[in-house]
Amino acid sequence: MKRYRNGEIWDFEHEMPVVGGNDEVVLGLDGGTTSTVCICMPLLRVADPFPDPLPVLARAVAGCSNHNSVGEAAARETLEQVMADALAKSGSNRSAVRAVCLAVSGVNHPTDQQRIVNWLREMFPSYVRLYVQNDAVAALASGTLGKLHGCVLIAGTGTIAYGFTEDGREARAAGAGPTLGDWGSGYGIAAQALTAVIRAYDGRGPETNLTSSILEKIGLSSPDELIGWTYADPSWARIAALVPVVVSCAEAGDEVANRILFESVQELALSVKAVVERLRLCGEDGKDSFPLVMVGGVLEAKKRWDIGKEVINCISKEFPGVFPIRPKVEPAVGAALLARNFYMKEFCKEL
Amino acid sequence: MKRYRNGEIWDFEHEMPVVGGNDEVVLGLDGGTTSTVCICMPLLRVADPFPDPLPVLARAVAGCSNHNSVGEAAARETLEQVMADALAKSGSNRSAVRAVCLAVSGVNHPTDQQRIVNWLREMFPSYVRLYVQNDAVAALASGTLGKLHGCVLIAGTGTIAYGFTEDGREARAAGAGPTLGDWGSGYGIAAQALTAVIRAYDGRGPETNLTSSILEKIGLSSPDELIGWTYADPSWARIAALVPVVVSCAEAGDEVANRILFESVQELALSVKAVVERLRLCGEDGKDSFPLVMVGGVLEAKKRWDIGKEVINCISKEFPGVFPIRPKVEPAVGAALLARNFYMKEFCKEL
The missing domain is CATH 3.30.420.40 (ATPase, nucleotide binding domain)
Known part of the structure; x- marks a missing residue:
């Protein structure tokens, strides 16, 4: 496989066995102000229902990846490292990845989104689907098992409300520091x-x-x-x-x-x-x-x-009609489910 | 004259002529969050009234000296440098100084005051009177010509209210960031x-x-x-x-x-x-x-x-009964007048 960037982060891939088509995976990342979590999950072809508990292959943790807080270079390195860790722990590598959903705080504007998609594009083969969202979107998905409908309210150190309609409109409030x-x-x-x-x-x-x-x-x-x-x-x-x-x-x-x-x-x-x-x-x-x-x-x-x-x-x-949900899984799992759902939707369109 | 600290800040003193007893001076410093001003004034023995305009010998300016913002070492160096500059510009030196009033933002507690007095003590001969105050006190004195009575309200980037009674009680509000x-x-x-x-x-x-x-x-x-x-x-x-x-x-x-x-x-x-x-x-x-x-x-x-x-x-x-005053002189001049007034008060007590 082509090396998409210099550096030692992806060296583990050379020592891996070749992975078969059945071992397709997705990555979900939740990048908050204090830490970044990456989940590697198998690509679940059947969704109704998802297995319970969800089959998480690996979980890796790193520091802050908010580019507003640590700068772009440090944020990028943290994100790349945590994805490499999750893949290595799964016994997998980049050629098995079908989709990545990166939900990171500090994504407040389409230009933020595009810049991060551009980084990711350098790290992965061109067929890998890449999705970048505000971290609130992963939190919503952690409660709705990957369905983008409804509203999420996050109130930790900061706070944000984020909502989606079934036809794809979105809105947010607060989350501005x-x-x-x-x-x-x-x-x-x-x-x-x-x-x-x-x-x-x-x-x-x-x-x-x-x-x-x-x-x-x-x-x-x-x-x-x-x-x-x-x-x-x-x-x-x-x-x-x-x-x-x-x-x-x-x-x-x-x-x-x-x-x-x-x-x-x-x-x-x-x-x-x-x-x-x-x-x-x-x-x-x-x-x-x-x-x-x-x-x-x-x-x-x-x-x-x-x-x-x-x-x-x-x-x-x-x-x-408000129906409160307290999620049983963490936001990074929500991000992995989003990666899976986005991927399957595009995949089905192409059939 | 004994050198009280190592370093080149005070080197100019070796090139000065010996200063006579008539050239006694006081230093007033106003150390804010953005800049630090030091005023060198002759020690005015007669106060009723002060000459108008006040006889400022020199004015020197430096950067931030708030120890909360820049750290103690940098704050100390800035303060020492700006005092040396003001004395050099006045054609004076430390042996002519009778009193220093340092009014600096970030002095919020008696421990802050004592620590700064200790630094100053190393820079000056033991007979020099040293007074450390919050910068609001210099602002008050700039409106009252050095008399500590009444209230000052500062509202720039930050805000604080500070007051004194004629019998020496003091109180403040806000100014906490x-x-x-x-x-x-x-x-x-x-x-x-x-x-x-x-x-x-x-x-x-x-x-x-x-x-x-x-x-x-x-x-x-x-x-x-x-x-x-x-x-x-x-x-x-x-x-x-x-x-x-x-x-x-x-x-x-x-x-x-x-x-x-x-x-x-x-x-x-x-x-x-x-x-x-x-x-x-x-x-x-x-x-x-x-x-x-x-x-x-x-x-x-x-x-x-x-x-x-x-x-x-x-x-x-x-x-x-509130009587508003908009000062005609800057707070560092207020600090110099405070230095003069504190000194004369102690001097008269000793007579």
Whole structure:
């Protein structure tokens, strides 16, 4: 097989046995801000139903592949390496790959998509089908087993809502980062809580138990030390890790913490409603059923104060047909199912 | 004269003539996030009144000296260099210095203050008086000619309110950076405007003329390109530079822009009110007169939509004795006057 790029990443392929036609595989990648996961699955020719559990051949993990965060060269190398790892672990190689779905955060514009397709094209033989999507699309597919219909709400460190209609229209809301107002995210919740501590301390806001709880959690003795603490490492994930403290304070009755969570629920529900309305996922009468896939630490709290449940309550008041799904598989598996579904659709068209 | 540190920064001193007792000087430094200014002034023995204009011997400028932003070693080197430059330009040297007031952003805690005093102590003979303050204190002194009484409100890229009573109590509000809710700052105003553009675009918020005005200003064709634009360089000053666009839109009647400015006025006024109340600058009956020094690009708009004027209106409803001052000299001159006043106070005590 032709070597499509220089470098040692694909050296393992020379040591592999030749793979037969029955061993066709697909790759699904989920590239988030903290890590990148690649799943290698056999190409499932029969889909009704998919086997349960799904036959995952290998799973490989690497670091951040968001080109906005780490730059293009580093993102590309991470993606190439994690795909090579997954293929090597599967005892497979690039000639067995039929389709790749790369769902990566930071894909916000068709130009992002095209640039990444161009990289991938250099790595794989020309017959391999390549699909690039925002990572939210993989999360949706992880709840719908690869079907692009309905809406997904992700609320982890960041937040985004993304939706598709069966006829291929799509829409998104939020997912633009903290500067651009992702207010219901884990970062948003925790930053509001830190702000409330500062405002109570300097006399701009009411007293709150968030002060003692947050200071204890991060080992500081006074709110004015928070300024140095946030400057020292402004990474969003470090701040978002304070969400459980906010939930605990709210459960214990703290009014400020309750208001922050309540407003975050409204924000998250607003993102979903904006997508559902633009796509009319709820039908003309507003009552059609549609799936809402819920993903991310903020929605999975499983506490007494259950943010995910409150978001669903808020949405179902306006759209009673909302059908919440909490996926049993990870987004990278959703991406692999998408690769399979896209491939089979094009394959059937050609027959 | 003893050399207090290694390095070439102070080499110029060997080439100077010996300076007589009449040439005593003070140094005032204003270290902000974008630049650091050092002023060298003669030690004015008579203060009633100070000469007008004030006799500035030299002014030197360097880059950022906020230790939170550039690290301690770089901050220290910048501060040392800018003081050496100011002394060299004055034809003076360290043996002529009687007092130094270093007012630098990022001084938020007594430990910050002590650490910086320790650096300075290594640079100067032991008889030199050293004072370290938050940069807001120099801004206050620039409006009150070195008297620490009243409140200062700074609103440029960031915002802070800082106040002092005549008997030496002090208080501050805000000044904690965007993560910790400096909402009335230039960054805060512009980030809200960018957020409004995204929310209008994805269906979460009302339409606004901010969309076309901001996209035109920064040369983008679609709101989804804003995500890449903010990631590419998230520096606060770059975002805060959009404030004039928000003001123009508000003046042209855009409701979203008007709401953002109105809320920012409330936030800025709230910071001042919190300081005034904690220090009772307004006296027991709330009607005493106190100076409010107004500094920073957001407050100096001089447009039809005048943020500074609205802030004063808002404060004077609660505290009719507020006396606004727009300083005629820069904060580094305020720092030099502080150095002079602190020194003379201690000097008189010793007599």
